[in-house]
Amino acid sequence: GENVEQHPSTLSVQEGDSAVIKCTYSDSASNYFPWYKQELGKRPQLIIDIRSNVGEKKDQRIAVTLNKTAKHFSLHITETQPEDSAVYFCAAAVSGTYKYIFGTGTRLKVLA
Amino acid sequence: DAGVIQSPRHEVTEMGQEVTLRCKPISGHDYLFWYRQTMMRGLELLIYFNNNVPIDDSGMPEDRFSAKMPNASFSTLKIQPSEPRDSAVYFCASSRQGVETQYFGPGTRLLVL
Numbered sequence: 001g002e003n004v005e006q007h008p009s010t011l012s013v014q015e016g017d018s019a020v021i022k023c024t025y026s027d028s029a030s031n032y033f034p035w036y037k038q039e040l041g042k043r044p045q046l047i048i049d050i051r052s053n054v055g056e057k058k059d060q061r062i063a064v065t066l067n068k069t070a071k072h073f074s075l076h077i078t079e080t081q082p083e084d085s086a087v088y089f090c091a092a093a094v095s096g097t098y099k100y101i102f103g104t105g106t107r108l109k110v111l112a
Numbered sequence: 113d114a115g116v117i118q119s120p121r122h123e124v125t126e127m128g129q130e131v132t133l134r135c136k137p138i139s140g141h142d143y144l145f146w147y148r149q150t151m152m153r154g155l156e157l158l159i160y161f162n163n164n165v166p167i168d169d170s171g172m173p174e175d176r177f178s179a180k181m182p183n184a185s186f187s188t189l190k191i192q193p194s195e196p197r198d199s200a201v202y203f204c205a206s207s208r209q210g211v212e213t214q215y216f217g218p219g220t221r222l223l224v225l
Contacts, residue, residue: 032212034214036216042218043216043217043218044155044203045216046213046214046215049212089154089155093212097167097168098160098207098214099145099160099168100214102154102155103154104154105154105155
């Protein structure tokens, strides 16, 4: 079945440094890839998404890149701040449906 | 817009009891999703509805779990009888036809003793 792998599971960076989280997916027909941020005890919230007809998308300090050939996509956070500390989930929409397969999450810690 | 609404926010119950979780999707959203989140298994899709009709319930763990959506603004997830291994955070999410983005509710934290 469809699968999404996410790495690393934990990531610690110094404030101001960049953070990169990587995901690979198995369904070559997937066409939508959202990223969610979940703070402790809160709901997952969409931070950025990308569609398969686009290679890169940016929103201020956050960017996502997609390599359809290799079936992987990455989240890049620049100039990290303590409030970026959270668990980040990638997901891939299953082709022909509206459901997602989620990655296992990355716990990001930004050290002040 | 109030966003996705879930109730209760916290539920503590004893093994064997029936548990009912409730969700109100964002107005105008055609899709409703129920997820379960645990440390061990992450975010799992249990079931999703389109226009109140269950489309995919392959994630429902067993017959003790059931979900309904009697109208466009209300859905329930029921566990009967509940077991300690059902302890988790249950999220409801909704999305609109033609737009894949899912918006999550605040979740229900369930503890079965």
